[in-house]
Amino acid sequence: MRIAVGGFQHETNTFAPSKADFAAFAQADSWPSLQRGPALLDTFRGMNIPVAGFIDAAQAAGHELVPLVWCSATPSAHVTEDAFERITGMLIDDLKAAGSIDAVYLDLHGAMVCDHFDDGEGEILARVRHVVGSKIPIVASLDLHANVTEKMVANADALIAYRTYPHVDMVETGARAAAHLDAIFAGLPRQAKALRKIDYLIPLTAQCTLTEPAAHLYRALGNFDGAVLGNGRVSSISLTTGFPPADIKDCSPSIIAYGDTEAAAAEAADKIAAAVLASEKDFREKLWQPREAVAYAIANSAANGGPIILADTQDNPGAGGNGDTVGVLAELLAQNAQRAALGVLFDPESAAQAAEAGEGAHVRLKLGAKTGGADEKPIDAEFDVVKITDGEFLATGPFYGGSRMSLGVTARLRHGGVEIVVASRKAQCADQQMLRHIGIDPTRLAILVVKSSVHFRADFGPLAREVLVVESPGPNTADLAKLHYKHLRKGVRVMPEGKAFA
Incomplete structure (x- = not known):
């Protein structure tokens, strides 16, 4: 069959300080730059990303793939109208120029909010549907963090989401999307759909599928693959x-189920929804304040056995933070932490100053706290410039693995017993090579601060003696009750077992 392939990924934190313009999608960062045309089919080979899994599986099945456009940008505030319209315009133009096709696959996120649309993916799918008509199947992969809408479900034949957080199954998800299309080509009847929305929000750090209650919920999800319920089979x-x-x-949270009959899809969706509702109380977790977290880590660190990891979740660039708040770093310095490191701090100005001074220099910097939106001041201090790199390296961990990362000019700075990796581009610290490429061995640290919420657990988790989730200032608010929501639907509890939005 002839399948058009594209993707447009953004995870939008509407409370974040910076928007995603066209340049944010055009540049390489943790993932490749905007791809258009034949290069799209080769760029992603070996990477843990859904489009790579789809391409490999579809080509192995003998299908002809027609490349459209693919891009992503680091999570941030809204996608600008200009960026959305330019990129979606490219995708639609290429789709119209593709000629006769048998299906469309899109690598989407599911949580894109634009200046002019709350439902970015719903709009993309609707425009694609308008071009191809009602009979051509459209299948899309989604991130586990998607905020699924009725418009998305209505305009796709199947939406297939990741089942792990950290997202180590992205390739597998793309392959599952390809398998679903193959089933359609083989005669799978038009599937009935069921969407269920859950009326409470789950903080990102509590959504980790390595821990409970998410772990058992996703194990249960697998039991419904291909299950026969009543008078029909569940396809996804x-x-x-x-x-x-x-x-x-x-x-x-949402559940999306597909089946041969409405009854089968509805029963599967209802059973998972009931399990999620029954787990509500178990999604609450302890949050540490920076001072107590650093004090605990210093008191409980050891000469060996791996670092105590402090997750600076509220400044996570993977959730809309800019990666440049200094609340935890200030505590490390104030409490004279030893064998400690922090990664990755976004501060192009300081990275450039350190590079100009050169390795071995002592340089006065006003570090961090420039764009992160937190009410704090930069750290004004002398730093040793230990090493400078161009920020280009191959990621090797389970999450970013295979991605050629591009952090721009990157500096390894030292102040006392604390080292800081300072980059010129935002990136969530979720791969050991982000430290190792600049000479820091995480296994030799007593304390490691990562600007990440959960993805770090895939590569750093096996090294950790303990993990503390820290509530330091930043736009990715961990206690959702502290956010000033205005547009949630009525009745949604803003924290598990919390107050309902009115």
Whole structure:
């Protein structure tokens, strides 16, 4: 068959300080730059990303792939109208120029909010549907954090989401999307759909599928693959735990099920929804304040056995933070922490100053706290410039693995017993090579601060003696009750077992 392939990914934190313009999608960062045309089919080979899994599986099945456009940008505030319209325009133009096709596959996120649309993916799918008509199947992969809408479900034949957080199954998800299309080509009848929305929000750090209660919920999800319920078979089911810092009506966990009959899809969706509702109380977790977290880590660190990891979740660039707040770093310095490191701090100005001074120099910097939106001041101090790199390296961990990362000019700075990796581009610290490429061995640290919420657990988790989730200032608010929501649908509880939005 002849399948058009494209993708447009953004996870929007409507409370974040910076928007995603066209340049944010055009540049390389943690993922490749905007791809258009034949290069799209080769760029992603070996990467843990859905489009790579789809391409490999579809080509192995003998299908002809027609490349459209693919791009992503680091999570941030809204996608600008200019960026959305330019990129979607490219995708639609290429689709119209593709000629006769048998299907469309799109690598989407599911939590895109634009300046002019709350439902970015719903609009993309609707425009694609308008071009191809009602009979051509459209299948899309989604992130586990998607805020799924009725418009998305209505305009796709199947939405298939990741089942792990950290997202180590992105390739597998793309392959599952390809398998679903193959089933359609083989005669799978037009599937009935069921969408269930859950009326409470789950903080990102509590959504980790390595820990309870998400772990058992996703194990249960697998039991419905291909299950026969009543008078029909379930072809696909997904649970998306949602992206909570998105102030839109459809923000919340969702279940999307597909089956040969409405009854089969509905029963599968209802059973998973009931399990999620029964687990509500178990999604609450402890949050540490910076001072107590650093003091605990210093008191409990050891000469060996791996670092205590402090997750600076509220400044996570993977959730809309800019990666440049200094609340935890200030505590490391104030409490004279030893064998400690922080990664990755976004500060192009300081990275450039350190590079100009050169390795071995001592340089006075006003570090961090320039764009992160937190009410704090930069750290004004002398730093040793230990090493400078161009920020280009191959990621090797389970999450970013295979991605050629591009952090721009990157500096390894030292102040006392604390080292800081300072980059010129925002990136979530979720791969050991982000430290190792600049000479820091995480296994030799006593304390490691990562600007990440959960993805770090895939590569750093096996090294950690303990993990503390820290509530330091930043736009990815961990206690959702502290966010000033205005547009949630009525009745949604803003925290598990919390107050309902009115």
